[in-house]
Amino acid sequence: MAEIQVLILGLLLGGVYALMASGLTLLFGVMRVVNLAHAAFIVLAAFCSFYLWEFAGIDPLISIVLIMPSFFVLGMVLYRVLFPRIEGTPRFTEMTVLMTFGLAFVAEGLMARFFGGIFRSASPPYARDAIILGDYYVPTGQLLASTASLVLLLGLWAFLKFTRTGYGVRATMQNRDAAQIVGVDVRRVSTISFGIGMAMAGAAGALVSFLFPFFPARHWQWIAILLSLIVLGGMGSLKGAVVGALLLAVVSSFVSHTLGPVWAPITFFGALFLILLVRPQGLFGKKARV
Amino acid sequence: MPLLAVQGLKAGYGVGPDILADVSIDVEAGRTYCVIGPNGAGKSTLLKTVAGIVKPRDGVITFDGASVGGLRPDQILRAGICFVPQDRTLFPQMSVRENLVMGGYLIRDRHRLNERLELVFEMFPRLAERSAQMAQTMSGGEQQLLALGRALMIEPKLMMIDEPSLGLAPRVTSQIFDVIRSLSRDLGITVLLIEQNVKKGLEVSDWAFVLDLGTKRFEGPAGEILDDPRIRDLYLGKLADRGGS
Numbered sequence: 001m002a003e004i005q006v007l008i009l010g011l012l013l014g015g016v017y018a019l020m021a022s023g024l025t026l027l028f029g030v031m032r033v034v035n036l037a038h039a040a041f042i043v044l045a046a047f048c049s050f051y052l053w054e055f056a057g058i059d060p061l062i063s064i065v066l067i068m069p070s071f072f073v074l075g076m077v078l079y080r081v082l083f084p085r086i087e088g089t090p091r092f093t094e095m096t097v098l099m100t101f102g103l104a105f106v107a108e109g110l111m112a113r114f115f116g117g118i119f120r121s122a123s124p125p126y127a128r129d130a131i132i133l134g135d136y137y138v139p140t141g142q143l144l145a146s147t148a149s150l151v152l153l154l155g156l157w158a159f160l161k162f163t164r165t166g167y168g169v170r171a172t173m174q175n176r177d178a179a180q181i182v183g184v185d186v187r188r189v190s191t192i193s194f195g196i197g198m199a200m201a202g203a204a205g206a207l208v209s210f211l212f213p214f215f216p217a218r219h220w221q222w223i224a225i226l227l228s229l230i231v232l233g234g235m236g237s238l239k240g241a242v243v244g245a246l247l248l249a250v251v252s253s254f255v256s257h258t259l260g261p262v263w264a265p266i267t268f269f270g271a272l273f274l275i276l277l278v279r280p281q282g283l284f285g286k287k288a289r290v
Numbered sequence: 291m292p293l294l295a296v297q298g299l300k301a302g303y304g305v306g307p308d309i310l311a312d313v314s315i316d317v318e319a320g321r322t323y324c325v326i327g328p329n330g331a332g333k334s335t336l337l338k339t340v341a342g343i344v345k346p347r348d349g350v351i352t353f354d355g356a357s358v359g360g361l362r363p364d365q366i367l368r369a370g371i372c373f374v375p376q377d378r379t380l381f382p383q384m385s386v387r388e389n390l391v392m393g394g395y396l397i398r399d400r401h402r403l404n405e406r407l408e409l410v411f412e413m414f415p416r417l418a419e420r421s422a423q424m425a426q427t428m429s430g431g432e433q434q435l436l437a438l439g440r441a442l443m444i445e446p447k448l449m450m451i452d453e454p455s456l457g458l459a460p461r462v463t464s465q466i467f468d469v470i471r472s473l474s475r476d477l478g479i480t481v482l483l484i485e486q487n488v489k490k491g492l493e494v495s496d497w498a499f500v501l502d503l504g505t506k507r508f509e510g511p512a513g514e515i516l517d518d519p520r521i522r523d524l525y526l527g528k529l530a531d532r533g534g535s
Contacts (some may be wrong), residue, residue, distance in 0.1 A: 171395070182443075183396040
């Protein structure tokens with residue numbers, strides 16, 4: 001049954017996509033920020049992880065422990081430096097699209113300058129291994145990456161569900177004005193959320209470093225995929241991002257299997273058109289408030 | 291010394307003009323005040339500025355002896371001023387109980403939080419019955435009750451309520467006003483109220499401020515203000531001038 005093999009690979013891919021998308025959807029949910037530079041920071045983290053592996057022998061999975069806190073701080077600093085001047089403007093979300101578009105170019109340019117524009121990939125031993133289960137094989141690297149994604153997403157969920165700051169973040173996602181009224185410091189919550197979004201991008205980058213070959217401009221392709229799957233799930237919904245990621249990864253794996261790999265990217269944009277026509281708020285999204 | 295003293299307050303939105311040009315009011319502890327005035331007078335902006343949601347451009351706001359002008363909304367709430375805005379702004383996808391718990395976001399002591407929660411449920415048995423219901427599925431009157439209950443979670447000294455009767459049926463409005471009356475009578479909370487239904491608003495109040503075009507025109511005892519000839523000129527007269535039938 002080749003279909004089951006395709007399903008296994010699709011689900012493993014979806015787990016990583018979910019992690020890649022989680023920070024993006026969180027930022028939109030909390031702050032109405034569309035961060036087009038999100039994937040550029042995933043690539044940046046992938047480079048960090050790659051160099052840590054090449055020059056210090058630090059396993060990409062271990063490098064998460066170093067990259068996440070650094071990216072958390074980087075995110076908070078970026079937020080405090082870049083966003084205060086556009087906060088409170090009437091077209092805030094549109095402004096964030098323009099600003100993060102610029103940020104993506106800057107990040108890409110700097111990476112090309114310092115890391116070069118050629119394909120890179122970290123190669124820890126498990127990256128080329130596979131576990132054989134009867135007729136099927138499970139690539140070890142992808143299994144480890146999906147497991148790590150699952151652990152991190154559960155961690156994020158538990159943080160949102162059970163901590164006081166998490167309550168503040170969720171309240172801000174549901175109704176920013178109401179959150180302010182009950183005493184949530186939305187500025188602080190936004191700063192922390194930006195840090196968390198960036199930390200998730202950092203972790204995703206570490207996994208990407210051994211899963212896919214990457215180069216500085218690769219992020220345009222990824223951000224397109226990530227945006228399409230969070231639009232499918234409902235922008236701002238974490239659950240939606242996970243479901244959208246698994247769904248589209250599986251479907252694209254089947255498209256790739258039956259029609260050929262060149263058709264796989266079509267899945268994401270086909271789904272994007274379809275969802276915007278049929279259910280613009282996405283699977284788990286809220287209808288826009290009037 | 292008044293509980294809340296506002297002096298020469300100037301405020302507006304973004305880069306727009308001043309909505310509040312120069313407002314000064316004194317609010318004494320334990321009484322209920324009503325702010326009245328035509329649309330666009332700056333009533334809501336006054337409340338939002340005191341709550342810290344709109345930043346003051348000039349002027350002084352003192353509460354309980356400390357300056358609170360320009361502080362963040364959470365700092366002002368911590369000082370004891372809570373705000374129930376016009377559209378109630380609940381958390382639509384949280385239950386009644388979760389909304390109330392969010393109202394006590396500033397209370398870090400779990401035990402104390404539960405105490406307040408029980409107290410609010412005792413005051414509003416209706417909310418206790420519906421504690422598991424999603425806020426967005428409730429009727430307008432129940433949502434208003436929830437907004438008031440949520441504000442009571444932190445034991446406020448001053449409650450600012452913006453148009454509690456908006457969109458409610460007359461019978462429900464009366465219930466809400468009974469609750470507002472009991473805030474000051476039973477709990478000793480100072481109330482600053484905006485109400486389009488001027489008669490109703492003045493009925494529950496001790497004192498009224500009349501605002502127009504961003505300044506306070508005059509003030510007086512709530513029971514007498516409707517008979518003031520200046521009200522006719524400024525408020526009812528203007529309404530007629532503005533094309534009302």
